[in-house]
Amino acid sequence: MLYIDRLRTCGSYIPHCDSVHVVDVRIQEATITVWVESTRAQVPCPVCSVPTGSVHCTYRRTVQDLPSGSYVVNLVVTVRCFQCRNDSCPRKFFSEQIPNLTARYQRRTPRADQRVVELAIEYTDQGCERLGPLLGLR
Numbered sequence: 064m065l066y067i068d069r070l071r072t073c074g075s076y077i078p079h080c081d082s083v084h085v086v087d088v089r090i091q092e093a094t095i096t097v098w099v100e101s102t103r104a105q106v107p108c109p110v111c112s113v114p115t116g117s118v119h120c121t122y123r124r125t126v127q128d129l130p131s132g133s134y135v136v137n138l139v140v141t142v143r144c145f146q147c148r149n150d151s152c153p154r155k156f157f158s159e160q161i162p163n164l165t166a167r168y169q170r171r172t173p174r175a176d177q178r179v180v181e182l183a184i185e186y187t188d189q190g191c192e193r194l195g196p197l198l199g200l201r
């Protein structure tokens with residue numbers, strides 16, 4: 064429990080991403096679930112690049128990160144949907160992508176995705192299917 068308490072307070076579980084803080088950490092069976100939220104006050108619109116802090120809504124999204132030992136690690140990210148305030152921009156609303164943590168339509172963090180690609184390059188499809196779960200990746 065001390066380990067989990069340290070994760071909650073220092074937020075150091077995600078050293079590759081300095082724009083989030085850890086809200087909660089729970090371990091259940093062979094899965095570590097980490098709830099995170101973005102700390103950025105403003106986010107640039109992906110179309111016009113004008114920064115905005117106008118949050119329209121939020122939702123939760125789960126992405127798989129690299130395993131920690133024999134544990135599968137899932138990040139539950141509170142994603143903010145912003146409203147672009149630039150009147151000439153065709154994009155009115157957009158979801159925040161957190162650098163090094165989320166990418167559009169991806170269910171893994173970029174580093175977990177990179178690991179899967181490395182496995183796929185190294186092994187055949189059938190070997191990767193068997194090896195992935197052993198390494199905590201689906």
Ligand SMILES: [Zn+2]
Binds near residue numbers: 108110113148149154
């Ligand atoms: Zn815009």
